[in-house]
Amino acid sequence: MKAVAFDYLAPRDVAGALAALAENGAKLMAGGQSLGPMLNLRLVRPRIIVDISRIAALRGMEERSDSIWVGAGVTHAEIEDRGSGMLRAVAARIADRSVRNRGTMAGSLAHADPAADWPLALSLLDATVHLRKAGGTRTVPVDSVMEGAFTTRLAEDELIEAIEVPKLSPTARWGYYKFCRKTGEFAEASAAILLDPERRVARVFLGALNGAPRACHDLANQLAQGGKIDAEARARAIATTAPDLDPIARRMHAGALDRAIKQVFP
Ligand SMILES: Cc1cc2nc3c(=O)[nH]c(=O)nc-3n(C[C@H](O)[C@H](O)[C@H](O)COP(=O)(O)OP(=O)(O)OC[C@H]3O[C@@H](n4cnc5c(N)ncnc54)[C@H](O)[C@@H]3O)c2cc1C
Numbered sequence: 001m002k003a004v005a006f007d008y009l010a011p012r013d014v015a016g017a018l019a020a021l022a023e024n025g026a027k028l029m030a031g032g033q034s035l036g037p038m039l040n041l042r043l044v045r046p047r048i049i050v051d052i053s054r055i056a057a058l059r060g061m062e063e064r065s066d067s068i069w070v071g072a073g074v075t076h077a078e079i080e081d082r083g084s085g086m087l088r089a090v091a092a093r094i095a096d097r098s099v100r101n102r103g104t105m106a107g108s109l110a111h112a113d114p115a116a117d118w119p120l121a122l123s124l125l126d127a128t129v130h131l132r133k134a135g136g137t138r139t140v141p142v143d144s145v146m147e148g149a150f151t152t153r154l155a156e157d158e159l160i161e162a163i164e165v166p167k168l169s170p171t172a173r174w175g176y177y178k179f180c181r182k183t184g185e186f187a188e189a190s191a192a193i194l195l196d197p198e199r200r201v202a203r204v205f206l207g208a209l210n211g212a213p214r215a216c217h218d219l220a221n222q223l224a225q226g227g228k229i230d231a232e233a234r235a236r237a238i239a240t241t242a243p244d245l246d247p248i249a250r251r252m253h254a255g256a257l258d259r260a261i262k263q264v265f266p
Pocket of ligand 1: 027028029030031032033034035036072093094095096099102103104105106107108109110111115116117118154158159160161184185186187
């Protein structure tokens with residue numbers, strides 16, 4: 001199957017993109033790595049594609065005093081090449097280099113695939129999402145973006161301008177593990193852990209669920225207090241956080257959690 005016919009616009013600035021996006025039936029395209037297949041399967045039938053990949057103002061990635069600013073046009077490959085820490089490690093395991101050369105963090109958030117890497121990693125890191133539409137801007141926590149599988153709370157005429165990721169302190173430790181059949185594939189199960197005592201942060205999240213990533217609060221509290229996380233504690237956390245998982249998915253998530261914990265406490 002091929003995509004329905006559409007007009008293609010490639011504005012050179014954000015104002016042009018927002019004006020085009022306000023048109024009826026317009027849809028943004030960043031890297032096209034998720035949108036392309038959706039178009040070909042006719043799961044989306046836009047009248048106008050607004051390609052934002054050539055907007056220089058969206059392509060910046062910079063270190064600020066307390067955060068890393070990632071513009072909506074920054075690709076996974078650029079984060080892999082120029083990023084550091086957890087962002088770099090997560091980017092490097094997304095798909096293969098050809099997908100990473102075009103796909104973006106913002107596109108991944110807006111696509112809201114439950115198995116994707118950025119929704120999990122950015123929830124763990126408590127990132128902030130900067131949104132813009134013709135009428136103004138707003139800033140929201142990343143965990144308020146994804147409503148469910150492939151659905152977000154973004155308005156149709158709203159664009160993710162950038163994602164701002166808080167910096168970790170030098171003593172912070174993190175673990176990130178995704179189970180997939182082949183290297184670089186979407187996760188079958190995933191888990192992520194962050195322990196940053198200097199900032200009084202302890203978080204544990206599960207990904208690749210039926211919707212958005214979910215926090216395991218009890219496990220995070222246990223980790224913060226230096227408690228031992230045994231198989232029973234992991235199983236209990238998964239049963240509480242994701243009671244809807246079938247037995248096989250529960251085992252895969254328990255394995256992912258175990259491995260993420262071992263990255264923090266080898
Ligand atoms: C073979 C293959 C393997 C993959 N494996 C993985 C993997 O292991 N892990 C993983 O996480 N992902 C994986 N992906 C998905 C990949 O990361 C995509 O790049 C990503 O999901 C979408 O980013 P994009 O920039 O290509 O967005 P696009 O495909 O251009 O757009 C996706 C959606 O986001 C919207 N959108 C894009 N940019 C914005 C914006 N700035 N503001 C608002 N809405 C926007 C579009 O309208 C569209 O609805 C894979 C993809 C492929 C093709």
